[in-house]
Amino acid sequence: MVDFARVQKELQECNKDIDVSGISIKPKGDNLTHLAGTIPGPLATPYEGGTFNIDIILPDGYPFEPPRMQFATKVWEYQAGNNETLKGLLVTTLYIASISVYTPAMLCSVALLHMVLTRHPNISSQSGAICLDILKDQWSPALTLKTALLSVQALLSAPEPDDPQDAVVAQQYLRDYQTFAATARYWTETFARTSALGVEEKVQKLVEMGFPEALVRSTLESVGGDENMALEKLCSG
């Protein structure tokens, strides 16, 4: 049984100094076993300026068993044939963004796209799984969700490509750091940079992707300015 009293205290504690750490944890749904954490991308890294969402699931044995954490995946759902133009657009966008992780053919073949929008050698670009020792055998009950998230943040600034979760990304990191950094930065700016952009920039970006301006504006408005959600809606529209 999860120790909810402790989780409650942890959440309070964490959200108290949210201004300092930038790390927040919120319950996802009614009970406290499924949480959503956010961490700011560390400065002087390709992730700077982005906000990264982490899915947290607490196992029954928490805090004696480690929490399960992974980078949130973005899900685009579209029906093949429903809107060919939009589908093509999405595929092109994702293809450019991922640079060779997915081929256009691969992208076209799926109706439901799960994409991890953080590019990092220790994070699986398929599932968002994080390769971090304290989330596995090095977990100690004395650690907290906040300290775990801080470790994830530290991982963003200091990747360990020799112990990779995603071999493709790790290889790119080791062989061609420039391209890796550029891609990671592009992903951060495209998908993780929500609050930092002004409305006009968001509109412009979505219009550049090929959506009609009026539609972009109304969609953005309807989702409260969240660029990603707007993109999602536009695509599935």
Place this chain on the structure above:
Amino acid sequence: MEDCTSSSEQDYYCSDQDSLDGIDNDESHVQWVPPKASSCKVITKESLLAAQREDLRRVMDLLSLREHHARTLLIHYRWDVEKLFAVLVEKGRDCLFAGAGVTLVENHDLPSSSTIMCNICIEDVPGADATKMDCGHDFCNNCWTEHFIVKINEGQSKRIRCMAHKCNAICDEAIVRNLVSKRHPDLAEKFDRFLLESYIEDNKMVKWCPSAPHCGNAIRVEDDEFCEVECSCGLQFCFSCLAEAHSPCSCLMWELWTKKCHDESETVNWITVHTKSCPKCHKPVEKNGGCNLVSCICGQAFCWLCGGATGRDHTWSRINGHSCGRYKEDREKKAERAKRDLYRYMHYHNRYKAHTDSFKLESNLKETIREKVSNLERNELRLKDFSWVTNGLYRLFRSRRVLSYSYPFAYYMFGDDLFMDEMTKEEREIKQHLFEDQQQQLEANVEKLSKYIEEPFDQFGENKVMEIRMVVINLSVITDNLCKKMYECIENDLLGSLQFGIHSIAPYQSKGIEKATELSVCWNPKVTNTEKCPTRDYHTNGITKESNRPSGSGSLDESGCSSRKRPRKESTIDLNLPAEVIDRN
């Protein structure tokens, strides 16, 4: 073959004639010596604790530690006391302890009456409900208990670390046991069992007996893991690979051999080399001579060269209306090679099989021999001691066993599979001759011994019996020596000269496979019962009636044989039958 035997036999007769009395004594010696302390020990459920205590005590005494610290150290060093002491000398006490997660902070302050804040559940708890580990970390008992339960269920109970982050200390097992038993008594038991069995699981020199159904015993050997032992449950096995005892084959050879014998690859090989499938009914067809036009029993005629269906009109050199390419040379070579490999395998396998079969037949001799001996005893001869019969039989079994396993050995030793790059062709030939020479001598003598033992000597007159006795005694000594020599040759000249020493064999033991003795636990009365076990064989064999003669002095026979020196147990009669025979009996 016949020449070879008679000549070698003559040699032995000449050289051994004058020392006949000595041999006689030796032979009895094999049997009459009461079991000495063996280097192999059987560890039963009851004696496991005592076995562990021995090692714990040594470490506790030397380092003046408490038991749980000693155990933590030993688990970390896989129960290798020598290695532990070596690390102590080399790196010092602190390093030794830190590496294994032992912390000795003797600050046992009395539990403070004030409350403490548990960092795990983030609650204030009274000091009495909290526990401080040796490393100084203090958490509430509830959290400790939860932690222990999770870890034991994860199977990590041998090394439960402290809850504090990056604290490498291993928790005090007494505290674990105490706290867990309050909530889950069965889990505490499991924890205790894990700790106890760690002595077997984590220890290079101790292994579970591979018997199935499991007898519950483990075997501990002293200095050498390459040996063959017999558990008190009766199972004989190779300690190193846990398969049946297979010396002089190395473990790898034996593994390959059993695999080869089990799978049908050779049959398949044969079929591909010798047959072609009929283009109509697809049965494999073997060509039994004649030209290249073959016809299947289904009536279909086809070309042996390409396998294509043809008509029946043909000359010696061509088939009407059919032409196909010529033989492809590499294919022919491949077929040649497969054929050669197959014949080679069949050669060794047939001999291996023949000796194993002889074994099975000879094991029936036990009964008839017993009868013969009692007949002889009734005959009121001057000769009263019939131990030579039993000894001869025992020697026959032992040598037969060596002989049969020597064939798979030779198959791999002189084949292309294992040592292709280690010997030149010439070296290999020389070694093969050397080995086969010995093998043949042994074979001839074993057959002779078998023949004499099977003679109906209980029907013979006194003089004839004496004559047979002499021959059997002589042959026993000869075969023993030949086995000894063969092992020496294998260890020194064949395997010993290889670059990579991955092939080690259990040394030859003239007395048969060593029986592990019960670990003596003086304070456990149960053991005295089980300690009688080895003598049980006497009665079941029923042929060692005059078994209370005093033991003779040391002799050439006693030394057993090996280039390696190790303490050896003189055991009672021991019929080392192969596993399949034991199964049947």
